[in-house]
Amino acid sequence: MKHILNGNELIERGYAPGKTLGLALSLIEKGFEEFNKEELITLLLEVKAKPEQFIDHEILEKLATAIIEEAAAPVDETIALSAQATAYTVYGGDQIEEGARKQMNIAMRLPVSVAGALMPDAHQGYGLPIGGVLATRNAIIPYGVGVDIGCRMALSVFDISESHFHENEAQFKRELIAHTKFGAGHGFHGQYKADHEVLERAEFNLTPMIKNLHDKAYSQLGSSGGGNHFVEWGIIEFEKDDGALNIPKGKYLALLTHSGSRGFGATVAGHYTRLAKELCKLPQEAVNLAYLDMNSEAGQEYWLAMNLAGDYASACHEVIHKKLTKAIGAEVLARVENHHNFAWKEVWNGEEVIVHRKGATPAGKGVMGIIPGSMTAPGFLVRGKGETAAINSASHGAGRLMSRTKAIQNISRDQMRAILKEHKVTLIGAGLDEAPMAYKDINLVMDAQKELVDVVARFSPKIVRMADDGSRED
């Protein structure tokens, strides 16, 4: 090397480390033989101070251009992640895929993260894993709630015996077909549209975007959508009297529904995720965890819209249950419901936090919830034990064993028919991606969360309706 000038000397004299420093060091090798070290430093500091005077310089033009560009570039607003992830508890660890753990590790490095937990049905999602619970300080993460805001379960227990149900299965199947609606984009039209007071809520006027969704929300009220959503008749068994629900031990007909906030919630989720990504710049590995400050206008807007979507999802279940209860002429003995894609303000370890449950069932002490299995595996009515390490949560189901594509490739129609026959389950709709074999063993998942919930009753699906195979439904 011709010159004895090194990078550290330039940094000491006020050159910022990075692209321009490297450029300066390489360019001085292309000439300046007559310059001594001090003269070189003076020259380079001059370029840095007044780059515009050097933009026509034969050698230093590139350096001057880079300095001007750097000065014009916006300040890097990226929020740094903590080097160390805050510790969190994993339930059913040996059944949880690596991708879900990696995502949770990143979430636990957010500056707003207070506590987290992975439920035994956890698997990889966008941002926060499905089956992930995250408590934050004064921040709400749209992708920590999930795309289907207010996705939830609802159960009605009827005063109808198992034998009465079996003697009239054809009628129950008929009513299930008559009063439910499945498929992406689908809803009710004209006189078939349902009504509910949620449609009168003032929050529908919160923003023009939300106002524009009112018609769609009206039309889709009481519909179920697609994917893993279902409406099913089944038999629920209480092995002992339940005082809280006032249900004597025994078997009853029950209706179990799984669906969310349809197109309304999906559009709200998409809008505020995009907004959060604009307002909250995070490193590449964490972009889908962009959060909104709860005190900001956007944060407050999302909070109201999310709660509206949650109430709308609840209303959809209520409409389905009312229609079917009326159709079969039954009396409802008990009703249980819960969100499993939502965020709540809760106190955890003495601090008010925002608890995000993305595919997780609230399981505070004494809180009832529903954890479905699959179309042939049992679902469970549970009572939370209020486990602090799990942030008062439990799994939201069995969790997937195979991705949708893998299930379609690996499971045959015959296998599907055989397992339905074996469990005496009648199925309307559904593709192979929802086959029972695509899911983990719910019994193993329940075993892994004995510290989180007690089982109150066991639900066995009998007549299940889901959306037809994806692609062509029109």
Added chain:
DNA sequence: ATGTAC
């Protein structure tokens, strides 16, 4: 999860 890309 959702109509088809704000």
